[in-house]
Amino acid sequence: MDIHRTGTDALARRAASSGENATFAILRRDGGALSVPALKELSFEVFPRGARVGAPGEDQMIAGIPNRDQGRWSTLLGVLGIAVLTVTAGLSGMAEFLRHGRALAPLSVLTGGLRVFRTSAAWSVLAPLALAGIAGSVIAAGLAAPVTADGTS
Structure with a gap:
């Protein structure tokens, strides 16, 4: 130009x-x-x-830069923490499923299908994860409500 x-x-x-x-x-x-x-x-x-x-007006925007940079660190550490929790939950779920698998092996021979394994996996792995997700969402919404009560954050 x-x-x-x-x-x-x-x-x-x-x-x-x-x-x-x-x-x-x-x-x-x-x-x-x-x-x-x-x-x-x-x-x-x-x-x-x-x-x-x-x-x-760009002088007024400079004051928020340290908060933005600190927020990036919080995001990075939060993502790393959630990744560690995800890996831990996955390993715990696999261990739980293997533990139940040994106990369910004679029952699955009698029923003749994988339905017992799938039901056991759903109740021992999927149900606690879904319950934790729902409880976490409700708690997070309750904690964020005072901050976002007037429509601004």
Whole structure:
């Protein structure tokens, strides 16, 4: 994108030579976004020591950056913790199923199918996981309710 210099160029040179602080708002006629690198390049051409180029209100957004970065650490550690819990629950479920499998082997011979194994797996592995998921969702919703009560978080 090419930035055209007009009457603001002479105004900027006059402000730079007098040493006063001046603020300029640069807009595009079509309302599109401006190229910040091109504006910085232009400011170093016009002003002897350059100028600060930024969007309106960006100073207020800087305060949230440490919280955002700390939130990323919390997310990373939370994902790692859930991955460890998932592997642990899977290994525990397999061990439980193998333990029940030895006890159910004579019964499965008598019934002649895998239905006993599937029912046992559903009750010993799937039911506790589903119950823990439902209880966790209810508790999480209860803990988050005061934070999101007014619709903002």
